[in-house]
Amino acid sequence: ETGVTQSPTHLIKTRGQQVTLRCSSQSGHNTVSWYQQALGQGPQFIFQYYREEENGRGNFPPRFSGLQFPNYSSELNVNALELDDSALYLCASSLGGRGPKIWFYEQYFGPGTRLTVT
Amino acid sequence: TQLLEQSPQFLSIQEGENLTVYCNSSSVFSSLQWYRQEPGEGPVLLVTVVTGGEVKKLKRLTFQFGDARKDSSLHITAAQPGDTGLYLCAGETDKLIFGTGTRLQVFP
Secondary structure, eight states, X not given: OOOOEEEOSEEEXXXXXXXXXXXXXXXXXOEEEEEEEOTTSOOEEEEEEETTEEEEEXXXXXXXXXXXXXXXXXXXXXXXXXXXXXXXXXXXXEOOOOSSSOOOSSOEEOOOEEEEEO | OOOOEEEXXXXXXXXXXXXXXXXXXXXXXXXXXXXXXXXXXXXXXXXXXXXXXXXXXXXTEEEEEOTTSSEEEEEESSOOGGGXXXXXXXXXXXXXXXXXXXXXXXXX
């Protein structure tokens, strides 16, 4: 069974640039959530994708967008990077289901991508 | 704004000691999760508690969910160096809200 993987491991970008981060979910999982973890803080929920559709969103601006592919892997795109976007970006996969609530049970996290914006 | 406050922020103890980490909020949660995160890795789920007053045990770790489902505690008995890490609680409302974390270091 393959765990959750993320790429790249580290990334340095300049303010105003755009970035794409990638996540491969655990085998058999159909739901991917993305989180931002600033230094010294707990993760903050960005959004969740279930079967290629956005299934819920946290308090992040529209310049944070995502995609989920038929194989359930996912991308996080951030446009117009700001210095405060510097953080560890985590994805988590789970076997969820679409419903009235966002699915947060039995999530398996990847190791994260460390993004530095200068 | 929903907040989950964890205390203490930092804890440095000797092997064999007991400790308790607290997670408090003014919000009511439908469930509460505890994670441990080590440097360079993502959080790993330890337990999910759902019912007010629920107590779950995982070897030397005991988790309790408050009766009103607004708070939780994690008690570790006879801590070991392998318990070192960042402990995060996360409460579920319409979103998953993470606490600020408790960084535990256990010295041999």
